[in-house]
Amino acid sequence: MNPIKNISLKILEVLFILFVLTITNSVQAQMCSSPSLVSMSVTTQNLRCNGDNSGSISVSITGGSSPSYTYSLYSVVLDPIIVNNYPINNYTFSNLPADNNYFLVIQVPIGGGAFAFCSQSISLTQPPPLSISTGSI
16 A cells, blocks of 8 residues: 555544544544445443453444455553454454443445544443452351
């Protein structure tokens, strides 16, 4: 890929993320830059136990034109997880810890070298810690 085009796409992605973060800061809504061409469905699995990494975020894309999608997950508790050139329109991020601030960004090809970006702010929760109290016999 042309390095200048690659840099331009990354700058566009960062600007879009900043734009969406500004909008979704108060409203945790899903957003796609080309809603008539692309839509996204997200399901989550909260943690089973306090403190484990059993959470997951699954995403499915409808629309766009293959052959490859880029799935990016950002969080304050993890390094960014970026899956480039994934050939299938669905992906699951697994083994995730609890966090109220996951931010999912999907880059979807829409033809002619253009891309749509979809994003959503996501929270994964965990149950409270178990507590055991001992009584006297």
